[in-house]
Amino acid sequence: MKLHFLGAAREVTGSCFLVEALNVRFLVDCGMVQGGRTAAARNHEPFPFDPASIDFVLLTHAHIDHSGLLPKLTRAGFKGAIYATPATVDLLGVMLPDSAHIQESDAKRNAQRLRGKDALPPLYTLQDASDCLQQVRGIEYDREFAPRVGVRARFRDAGHILGSAIIEVWVTEYGYPTKLVFSGDLGQPGRPILRDPTTIEDADILVIESTYGNRQHKDFSATEEEMIGIVEKTLFERGGNVIVPAFAVGRTQEILYHLHRLTCEGRLRQPKVFVDSPMATQATRITREHLELFDEQAKRLAGWHARGENLPYLSFTASAEESMALNRIRSGAIIISASGMCDAGRIRTTCGTTCHAANAASCFPVSRRRGRLAGA
Numbered sequence: 216m217k218l219h220f221l222g223a224a225r226e227v228t229g230s231c232f233l234v235e236a237l238n239v240r241f242l243v244d245c246g247m248v249q250g251g252r253t254a255a256a257r258n259h260e261p262f263p264f265d266p267a268s269i270d271f272v273l274l275t276h277a278h279i280d281h282s283g284l285l286p287k288l289t290r291a292g293f294k295g296a297i298y299a300t301p302a303t304v305d306l307l308g309v310m311l312p313d314s315a316h317i318q319e320s321d322a323k324r325n326a327q328r329l330r331g332k333d334a335l336p337p338l339y340t341l342q343d344a345s346d347c348l349q350q351v352r353g354i355e356y357d358r359e360f361a362p363r364v365g366v367r368a369r370f371r372d373a374g375h376i377l378g379s380a381i382i383e384v385w386v387t388e389y390g391y392p393t394k395l396v397f398s399g400d401l402g403q404p405g406r407p408i409l410r411d412p413t414t415i416e417d418a419d420i421l422v423i424e425s426t427y428g429n430r431q432h433k434d435f436s437a438t439e440e441e442m443i444g445i446v447e448k449t450l451f452e453r454g455g456n457v458i459v460p461a462f463a464v465g466r467t468q469e470i471l472y473h474l475h476r477l478t479c480e481g482r483l484r485q486p487k488v489f490v491d492s493p494m495a496t497q498a499t500r501i502t503r504e505h506l507e508l509f510d511e512q513a514k515r516l517a518g519w520h521a522r523g524e525n526l527p528y529l530s531f532t533a534s535a536e537e538s539m540a541l542n543r544i545r546s547g548a549i550i551i552s553a554s555g556m557c558d559a560g561r562i563r564t565t566c567g568t569t570c571h572a573a574n575a576a577s578c579f580p581v582s583r584r585r586g587r588l589a590g591a
């Protein structure tokens with residue numbers, strides 16, 4: 216058996232592993248390289264294998280740095296199934312078309328800038344994304360399945376984002392099974408909404424995410440107190456707004472959860488909360504549809520929410536006009552918007568300074584919001 220590391224090795228994006236064994240070749244993840252000047256060029260490079268020769272793909276989760284090149288893979292001739300959990304399938308249904316839209320807009324803008332000379336075509340189009348989604352198959356957590364003769368696989372909860380999975384794969388060669396475990400991105404135990412990562416007891420080969428491997432996470436209660444302090448001071452003492460740049464999938468829902476919980480517990484005065492990102496809005500909708508994956512605490516909060524007691528005011532902006540209208544709110548609002556991993560968010564700041572978003576329809580500098588940036 217051969218295991219090739221084609222991305223996310225000595226870097227944290229572009230996850231892609233190729234497993235070659237007797238009579239089978241498959242990928243685990245097919246992610247986009249993100250960040251840095253060379254990312255676009257690297258994503259355009261041809262795959263270092265023949266996509267048509269790949270039998271199937273196992274996908275750990277929907278984040279674009281793990282799934283973002285799937286439409287490129289299918290466009291290049293991959294005809295097999297892409298296996299993922301049902302929640303990941305739902306998230307891919309909004310994330311891949313969104314990613315295609317970004318690719319198309321970027322290519323158009325570059326073509327205008329370069330007046331057609333040496334401009335790269337879109338990495339893939341909306342049509343490619345929707346063709347790719349036809350090949351996606353949902354498999355529940357903890358259920359063993361056989362993507363091909365001689366291969367068994369199982370998704371276990373990774374507690375990272377909705378639908379995220381650690382993948383166990385047993386590959387049989389010459390009558391002997393080898394167990395490979397791909398951790399995908401791992402959640403921190405005790406995080407809200409999602410269940411804790413599953414403990415995997417054994418593996419012959421373990422491929423593990425190590426982004427925070429050498430760091431101690433801050434004590435959560437200190438972070439919580441900091442958040443309450445920022446909101447209280449900015450909204451109620453200084454009369455401003457709090458702007459929270461947050462990843463659309465995962466982090467936005469966590470922040471909403473904490474704002475709800477703190478308000479319900481009477482530790483925050485009822486704030487007005489706006490989610491200003493179509494992707495975050497869709498991801499929040501999909502999260503609510505998968506109550507079965509929530510941990511006990513989140514299920515209790517959902518029940519509380521259903522009773523409608525003591526909740527913060529929560530609104531999702533649907534159009535660019537509604538988004539622009541948020542600029543007129545002078546104080547008292549918490550505005551959560553996309554940033555970071557999304558290349559076309561409405562707030563784009565990784566450095567705490569004002570930057571323009573790539574999405575022209577809804578682009579405006581942060582400073583116009585007169586808000587205080589809170590890291591997320």
Ligand SMILES: [Zn+2]
Binds near residue numbers: 376
């Ligand atoms: Zn991730």
